[in-house]
Amino acid sequence: MAHGKVPSANDWFRLDNAAKIFPAISTERETNTFRVQIEMTEDVDKDFLQLAVDAALERYPMFKVRLKSGLFWNYLDYNQRPFTVRPLTHKVCGPLDPRDNNGYLFQIYYRARLIVLEMFHSLADGGGAFALIKTIVYEYLTLKGCRVTPDNMILTRDSLPTKEEYEDSNLTYYDPQNHRHVKEERAFLVKGTPIEDGNIGLISGTISTAEMIALARNHQASVTEYLTALLMYIIYLTQIKYREHLKENQKPVKIFVPVNLRKHFPSNTLRNFANFVKSGMVMNRADITFDEILEETKKQFAFGLQPKELIRKMSENVSFEKNFFLRITPYFLKKFALRIGYKKMGLLLNTLSFSNLGKIDFPESMEPYIDNVSVAVYSGRFNTINIGTSSFRDKFRITFTRSIVETTIEREFFRHFTEKGIHVTIESNYVEEY
Amino acid sequence: MKYCDKCHVEVRTNQPYCPLCHQVLKGESELARMEVYPEYVPPIRTVRALTKKAVLFVTVVSIITLLIVNLTDFDGRLWSLIPIGAILYVFVIIRLGILSRHNIAFKLAILTTILIAILNVIDQEYTAEAYRGWALDYVTPLSLLACNIAISVIILIKRINYRDYLFYLLTIVVFSLVPPVLCLFDVIRIDWPSLAAFGLAGGILLGIIFFFPKSIKAEIKKRFHL
Numbered sequence: 001m002a003h004g005k006v007p008s009a010n011d012w013f014r015l016d017n018a019a020k021i022f023p024a025i026s027t028e029r030e031t032n033t034f035r036v037q038i039e040m041t042e043d044v045d046k047d048f049l050q051l052a053v054d055a056a057l058e059r060y061p062m063f064k065v066r067l068k069s070g071l072f073w074n075y076l077d078y079n080q081r082p083f084t085v086r087p088l089t090h091k092v093c094g095p096l097d098p099r100d101n102n103g104y105l106f107q108i109y110y111r112a113r114l115i116v117l118e119m120f121h122s123l124a125d126g127g128g129a130f131a132l133i134k135t136i137v138y139e140y141l142t143l144k145g146c147r148v149t150p151d152n153m154i155l156t157r158d159s160l161p162t163k164e165e166y167e168d169s170n171l172t173y174y175d176p177q178n179h180r181h182v183k184e185e186r187a188f189l190v191k192g193t194p195i196e197d198g199n200i201g202l203i204s205g206t207i208s209t210a211e212m213i214a215l216a217r218n219h220q221a222s223v224t225e226y227l228t229a230l231l232m233y234i235i236y237l238t239q240i241k242y243r244e245h246l247k248e249n250q251k252p253v254k255i256f257v258p259v260n261l262r263k264h265f266p267s268n269t270l271r272n273f274a275n276f277v278k279s280g281m282v283m284n285r286a287d288i289t290f291d292e293i294l295e296e297t298k299k300q301f302a303f304g305l306q307p308k309e310l311i312r313k314m315s316e317n318v319s320f321e322k323n324f325f326l327r328i329t330p331y332f333l334k335k336f337a338l339r340i341g342y343k344k345m346g347l348l349l350n351t352l353s354f355s356n357l358g359k360i361d362f363p364e365s366m367e368p369y370i371d372n373v374s375v376a377v378y379s380g381r382f383n384t385i386n387i388g389t390s391s392f393r394d395k396f397r398i399t400f401t402r403s404i405v406e407t408t409i410e411r412e413f414f415r416h417f418t419e420k421g422i423h424v425t426i427e428s429n430y431v432e433e434y
Numbered sequence: 435m436k437y438c439d440k441c442h443v444e445v446r447t448n449q450p451y452c453p454l455c456h457q458v459l460k461g462e463s464e465l466a467r468m469e470v471y472p473e474y475v476p477p478i479r480t481v482r483a484l485t486k487k488a489v490l491f492v493t494v495v496s497i498i499t500l501l502i503v504n505l506t507d508f509d510g511r512l513w514s515l516i517p518i519g520a521i522l523y524v525f526v527i528i529r530l531g532i533l534s535r536h537n538i539a540f541k542l543a544i545l546t547t548i549l550i551a552i553l554n555v556i557d558q559e560y561t562a563e564a565y566r567g568w569a570l571d572y573v574t575p576l577s578l579l580a581c582n583i584a585i586s587v588i589i590l591i592k593r594i595n596y597r598d599y600l601f602y603l604l605t606i607v608v609f610s611l612v613p614p615v616l617c618l619f620d621v622i623r624i625d626w627p628s629l630a631a632f633g634l635a636g637g638i639l640l641g642i643i644f645f646f647p648k649s650i651k652a653e654i655k656k657r658f659h660l
Binding site: 014410 | 435438441442443444445446447449452453454455468469470471472473474475477535594652656657658659660
């Protein structure tokens with residue numbers, strides 16, 4: 001029998017280092033969910049999608065779980081109840097109610113040609129989510145009778161789940177000697193009118209991947225560096241310029257850029273294994289240019305991406321988790337400590353987060369069935385705007401989510417491309433119509 | 435596909451205006467095509483949410499009323515705390531026991547524990563000296579006994595989900611081992627209810643150890659991992 005290990009009710013998983021914090025700090029507004037969306041070339045059949053998800057979950061016992069509370073830490077417990085796919089609603093990265101959908105920590109939605117996966121960050125990061133959705137799409141296409149092959153790029157039921165996939169790689173690669181805490185300044189926050197009922201606005205723009213890469217290369221920068229610098233520049237133009245002397249504008253604009261550590265360390269884990277680099281700059285002059293920001297960003301990226309620095313940031317988190325006093329505090333008290341710590345040391349230190357998932361690869365046989373791939377991250381009270389990008393073939397998609405009504409940043413951002421003659425196609429969920 | 439001649443972008447929508455600059459878009463709507471993202475559906479106001487608010491309102495108002503009545507005619511005794519305790523317990527029963535979606539063993543265990551706590555306070559603070567001790571002597575062991583029976587029966591009936599209930603059963607079983615200890619120190623003067631509760635709890639504990647050794651070990655490991 002070629003099927004994977006049959007998940008049993010005795011399966012349970014500790015939360016990984018990053019995952020431990022999210023259940024404590026997530027609320028209706030700060031949902032800590034993210035979205036991975038695949039647009040197929042044809043309308044999605046919901047019955048086949050349901051079967052495909054059921055099949056995929058057989059391969060991913062670590063996603064077939066629900067969150068349960070223990071005395072000291074929460075944990076993921078095997079979930080024997082069925083999972084159901086649902087039609088897409090207007091909610092973008094909304095809270096995942098643990099009592100809803102039988103306690104699963106992710107949702108699969110369908111609408112017309114879209115397959116949407118929304119996942120709570122405790123379960124996995126973008127790497128894990130993409131592995132899951134690729135398997136779902138593969139199973140879906142197979143069920144539809146398409147001739148597709150996994151080409152070792154997709155985990156299918158032909159392979160067994162390995163221990164490596166469940167491992168918390170943060171614990172593997174951390175260095176107890178190198179966990180110095182670096183104090184950071186609070187970041188400039190983009191303010192605006194909150195959208196009612198905690199709804200999130202979504203605007204995504206599609207441009208040509210080749211043109212995007214060419215544009216970045218013209219500046220001797222990577223795409224991530226270019227876009228990070230561009231975001232900082234747009235924030236400067238729209239939020240700070242001509243007001244740069246004001247007190248609240250003395251805080252640095254800081255962009256939080258997640259780094260997929262699987263690319264830096266030999267890990268195959270499906271769980272959270274990401275860290276970040278930050279690019280920050282105090283924008284208190286009237287004559288800041290884009291090139292100046294880009295140079296600064298490149299320097300900060302080069303520093304932040306050094307293995308030593310990545311390990312330091314990872315070890316800082318791990319050593320916090322391993323703190324004896326924190327560990328023996330009962331969870332209901334620990335929750336408050338985590339909340340205060342995260343607000344002070346997490347949320348308020350970033351202006352926004354920019355996740356570049358990069359090039360999303362599919363086996364060649366599957367490519368004709370897929371039109372585009374995009375990612376989105378929730379936006380909350382402090383990080384009012386977040387950006388997710390990904391590319392599939394020649395479609396580079398930049399998705400803005402926002403918790404405020406204003407779209408100035410999005411407008412100026414996309415106009416930057418159109419002014420250079422690059423063609424942009426916009427999609428929006430028209431949250432202002434709500 | 436529509437076009438915004440101010441932002442110079444194409445917009446995939448049938449909406450009349452540009453999401454970036456709110457300028458009216460050029461181009462014809464393709465009404466046959468669905469919007470990429472769905473329309474807003476207002477949340478359905480459920481009976482559950484309304485009941486929650488109503489219960490909270492009635493609870494708060496009656497507590498305030500009781501306090502005012504007690505204080506206007508104050509003779510040195512805060513008698514209103516007894517009905518307030520009862521009202522709070524009713525509130526907990528409705529919120530946790532009826533309206534919440536926790537599993538039934540959790541509900542039974544938590545409601546029994548709170549009930550024991552409240553009755554013991556009433557017993558110690560408001561009972562005449564000669565009659566004091568009824569909550570410890572009878573209520574505590576017998577309600578633990580009842581709770582043990584109830585959760586065991588649920589486990590026997592709903593066998594598929596027994597793992598979900600096992601932990602709460604174990605908690606109540608452990609609580610049931612306390613009254614006989616109090617008997618030894620003469621805090622509890624009537625022995626038989628405590629011994630009955632102890633007997634049943636001991637039986638259940640042995641049953642769990644004999645029949646579900648792996649499940650209970652795993653359950654304890656999960657709940658208490660550091």
